[in-house]
Amino acid sequence: MLLEQAQEQRMIRMTSLLGCKDLSVRFYNQKKQVLDHIDITIQDGEKVLILGPSGCGKSTLLSVLAGIIPEHMEAEVSGEVTRKKRVGVMFQDPDAQFCMKHVNEEIAFSLENRKIPREKMDEEIVKMLKMVGLSIDPDTPIQTLSGGMKQRLALACLLALEPDVLFFDEPTAQIDPAGRKDIFALLQQTSKRTKKTMVFVEHVLDGCIEWMDRLILLDKNSHIIADGIPKEILLSYKEEMEEAGIWRPKVYPAKWEEVVHNSSHPLNGELTQRYKSRKLWASCKKAEIEPIIVKKNAALAYKKSSILNNMNGSILRGEWVAVVGKNGSGKSTFLKVLANLIKLKSGDILLKGKSISKWADKDLYSMLGFVFQNPELQFINDTVFEEVAFSARQYNFSEEEISAKATKLLKEFGLAEYVDLHPFMLSFGQKRRLSVATMLLLDQEILLLDEPTFGQDEKSAKQLLHLLKRRQEEGTTIVMVTHDMDIVDQYADRVILFEDKEIAYNGHPYFFFRNKRGGIIPPLHYQLIEEQGDRYANEQSVLSVSH
Amino acid sequence: MLTSNQSYLSVINPAVKLITHILLMMMLMSLDDPLTTFCLWIFVIIIGISIGGWRLAYLLKVLLPYTFFFVLIFWMMAAFGKGENVLFHWAWFRVTEESVKNGFNISLRMLGFVTIGLLFTSTTDINKLMMSLIHQFKLSPKWAYGFLAGFRCIPLFQEELSQIKAAHRIRGYRNYGSWKAFSRYAVPLLTTAIRRSERMAIAMVARGFTGTRERTYYIKPTVSKRDYGYLISTLLIAGVIILFVGSY
Numbered sequence: 001m002l003l004e005q006a007q008e009q010r011m012i013r014m015t016s017l018l019g020c021k022d023l024s025v026r027f028y029n030q031k032k033q034v035l036d037h038i039d040i041t042i043q044d045g046e047k048v049l050i051l052g053p054s055g056c057g058k059s060t061l062l063s064v065l066a067g068i069i070p071e072h073m074e075a076e077v078s079g080e081v082t083r084k085k086r087v088g089v090m091f092q093d094p095d096a097q098f099c100m101k102h103v104n105e106e107i108a109f110s111l112e113n114r115k116i117p118r119e120k121m122d123e124e125i126v127k128m129l130k131m132v133g134l135s136i137d138p139d140t141p142i143q144t145l146s147g148g149m150k151q152r153l154a155l156a157c158l159l160a161l162e163p164d165v166l167f168f169d170e171p172t173a174q175i176d177p178a179g180r181k182d183i184f185a186l187l188q189q190t191s192k193r194t195k196k197t198m199v200f201v202e203h204v205l206d207g208c209i210e211w212m213d214r215l216i217l218l219d220k221n222s223h224i225i226a227d228g229i230p231k232e233i234l235l236s237y238k239e240e241m242e243e244a245g246i247w248r249p250k251v252y253p254a255k256w257e258e259v260v261h262n263s264s265h266p267l268n269g270e271l272t273q274r275y276k277s278r279k280l281w282a283s284c285k286k287a288e289i290e291p292i293i294v295k296k297n298a299a300l301a302y303k304k305s306s307i308l309n310n311m312n313g314s315i316l317r318g319e320w321v322a323v324v325g326k327n328g329s330g331k332s333t334f335l336k337v338l339a340n341l342i343k344l345k346s347g348d349i350l351l352k353g354k355s356i357s358k359w360a361d362k363d364l365y366s367m368l369g370f371v372f373q374n375p376e377l378q379f380i381n382d383t384v385f386e387e388v389a390f391s392a393r394q395y396n397f398s399e400e401e402i403s404a405k406a407t408k409l410l411k412e413f414g415l416a417e418y419v420d421l422h423p424f425m426l427s428f429g430q431k432r433r434l435s436v437a438t439m440l441l442l443d444q445e446i447l448l449l450d451e452p453t454f455g456q457d458e459k460s461a462k463q464l465l466h467l468l469k470r471r472q473e474e475g476t477t478i479v480m481v482t483h484d485m486d487i488v489d490q491y492a493d494r495v496i497l498f499e500d501k502e503i504a505y506n507g508h509p510y511f512f513f514r515n516k517r518g519g520i521i522p523p524l525h526y527q528l529i530e531e532q533g534d535r536y537a538n539e540q541s542v543l544s545v546s547h
Numbered sequence: 548m549l550t551s552n553q554s555y556l557s558v559i560n561p562a563v564k565l566i567t568h569i570l571l572m573m574m575l576m577s578l579d580d581p582l583t584t585f586c587l588w589i590f591v592i593i594i595g596i597s598i599g600g601w602r603l604a605y606l607l608k609v610l611l612p613y614t615f616f617f618v619l620i621f622w623m624m625a626a627f628g629k630g631e632n633v634l635f636h637w638a639w640f641r642v643t644e645e646s647v648k649n650g651f652n653i654s655l656r657m658l659g660f661v662t663i664g665l666l667f668t669s670t671t672d673i674n675k676l677m678m679s680l681i682h683q684f685k686l687s688p689k690w691a692y693g694f695l696a697g698f699r700c701i702p703l704f705q706e707e708l709s710q711i712k713a714a715h716r717i718r719g720y721r722n723y724g725s726w727k728a729f730s731r732y733a734v735p736l737l738t739t740a741i742r743r744s745e746r747m748a749i750a751m752v753a754r755g756f757t758g759t760r761e762r763t764y765y766i767k768p769t770v771s772k773r774d775y776g777y778l779i780s781t782l783l784i785a786g787v788i789i790l791f792v793g794s795y
Contacts, residue, residue: 072752089753095703096746099696101674108765109692113755115763143702161755341713365717377707377735378714394719424738438718 148179369439429460554600689758
């Protein structure tokens with residue numbers, strides 16, 4: 001207790017050694033300044049979250065404070081910057097932070113840079129792995145780790161630097177929600193133990209906003225519009241945050257306990273209402289629709305090791321199907337099979353009654369579109385217009401027809417003003433929309449999507465889902481791999497869960513979430529009903545005992 | 548490729564192993580007698596099987612594609628070579644004793660080169676090799692660590708290429724598998740590669756990497772008697788083979 005007090009006092013006495021005064025930054029290839037006269041001071045031990053719309057310069061601000069700009073990345077910087085000597089930065093791309101093959105070598109790389117003697121390294125490596133909760137053989141190849149584990153390792157590498165400040169540039173943007181929850185819990189735990197200063201840039205707030213000391217909100221012209229206690233800013237800057245496309249926290253600033261126990265809480269009412277509508281939806285009887293895809297005892301293998309066995313079932317015309325499961329459970333591979341990009345090991349999959357491998361490419365792909373996880377890798381032309389028009393040119397449409405169709409499609413997807421740009425110049429959300437648009441020019445009946453909302457801000461994700469929904473209402477069948485259970489709950493007519501190399505569930509999302517299958521975190525309203533149900537059950541049992 | 552296979556040869560110091568194999572190749576290059584070349588090739592295979600952890604099945608699998616080149620090179624040299632003693636003559640093919648000998652020599656040399664190279668890559672860990680180059684050959688850490696980081700990208704590169712190919716196929720591009728299409732793939736492939744390398748470089752310097760020799764090392768290969776033993780005995784035996792078979 002005394003020790004804690006002493007520590008607190010020391011923290012107050014310490015002067016700020018991190019911050020900037022009148023900071024402006026401009027990249028040499030751009031006219032506009034990325035940051036414009038920014039003043040920030042960060043106290044020792046503070047946990048700060050920087051928010052703002054994409055392109056507002058929040059990552060740049062982080063890089064300046066961390067010293068990456070202008071030392072390692074060229075830019076015109078004016079104003080005063082005070083930095084800490086030893087910093088650690090965690091980036092969003094798990095794959096681009098490592099330079100070694102094995103876990104121990106990677107942590108050792110940090111230690112080598114600090115000139116730690118060889119004799120002490122093994123001990124340190126074990127210590128760091130323990131600190132981030134990675135219980136794996138230090139000799140494991142990094143390639144075999146999941147995204148969440150890679151970020152854990154990245155944290156271990158940073159802690160091995162013994163930094164004064166830790167910077168995080170969207171550390172969970174590229175990992176699934178379950179992994180994200182994990183990483184945030186780990187970071188919170190680390191922050192409690194080490195009392196280090198931490199500066200975050202994030203656009204998903206659940207799991208981190210709860211333990212931040214301070215929130216800084218930038219607008220799209222890179223001015224600070226709010227700086228203070230997270231709860232207050234969250235309440236008074238609702239519109240600005242919505243405009244910025246920041247995923248609103250689902251519960252915060254309310255407390256989950258309160259929501260569960262107080263049935264007059266507004267969020268409680270809202271969730272109960274949502275639950276009821278889902279229940280109603282699930283009980284609706286569907287008209288008989290013909291199946292469009294039928295799986296017959298299909299089995300999948302990759303390099304001799306089997307991935308999925310005994311796949312049976314069908315997908316109906318016009319359905320929205322969500323494919324879920326853990327990393328590596330074969331979701332993406334399944335999608336590729338449906339597009340005939342990978343061959344089945346045994347069994348068969350029928351598309352409109354004909355085996356998928358017997359379709360000619362030309363007929364198959366004029367009926368079925370495939371949207372990859374990384375949109376950049378599927379762009380094959382120099383302008384946005386040509387990108388959309390490409391398929392039509394391959395099928396020898398007339399020039400007027402191409403122009404009419406492409407323009408209509410681009411309008412629908414909000415890309416009409418960018419027709420002459422190179423696809424790579426678009427923002428992340430626009431790239432994703434373009435990648436979907438390119439697959440719809442031939443009025444494809446089936447659309448396969450591999451995690452279409454991955455790493456996107458809330459605004460672009462909602463826009464995309466809205467477009468897809470409209471397409472579905474017009475009769476397009478949608479099969480989508482996703483980790484986001486809220487999307488599954490809100491949009492899908494059917495969930496297919498892959499678990500233990502088999503289809504473990506195939507049916508309506510309502511029953512899926514009610515029965516809570518392994519490793520899946522159901523949306524809040526299901527959690528609420530479940531916890532209230534538990535409570536009622538407990539009260540009931542108490543009552544019956546007292547009787 | 549370039550991972551240790553836990554054999555005896557994989558614990559030999561990579562830098563010493565590299566010199567040994569380069570010298571072996573130079574010896575091979577200087578030969579003009581097919582029989583000696585053949586014996587040297589067999590010797591390398593024997594090393595691979597005895598201390599390099601090779602199995603016959605593995606060897607067949609890896610070398611089989613090269614036998615095609617073997618036949619090709621042999622026929623090219625044999626059928627169009629110069630020489631006095633004509634063995635047979637048919638259409639524009641003129642096979643002479645000298646050209647047959649020459650053909651055998653060149654194609655066996657090619658096989659020998661491939662096998663010596665394979666002996667190195669199949670038993671050497673890339674990380675150890677780079678560290679060994681830093682310590683034994685005074686290579687700058689900037690290059691060594693940069694190369695290691697680049698090496699990590701190769702599997703990612705392959706994955707991306709297959710995705711770009713698939714994207715072209717789905718969009719109705721018919722020549723998605725051909726060489727002509729490769730120029731189409733090059734742009735997105737290079738852009739993502741350049742961006743990734745930039746990110747990687749920043750991540751490395753952000754972790755305190757300076758590229759100078761002022762650092763400690765987790766893996767520090769040293770040269771022992773065993774390494775010299777491998778160098779000397781291998782070259783010695785090769786020398787004896789050349790002398791003995793060559794004069795025979």
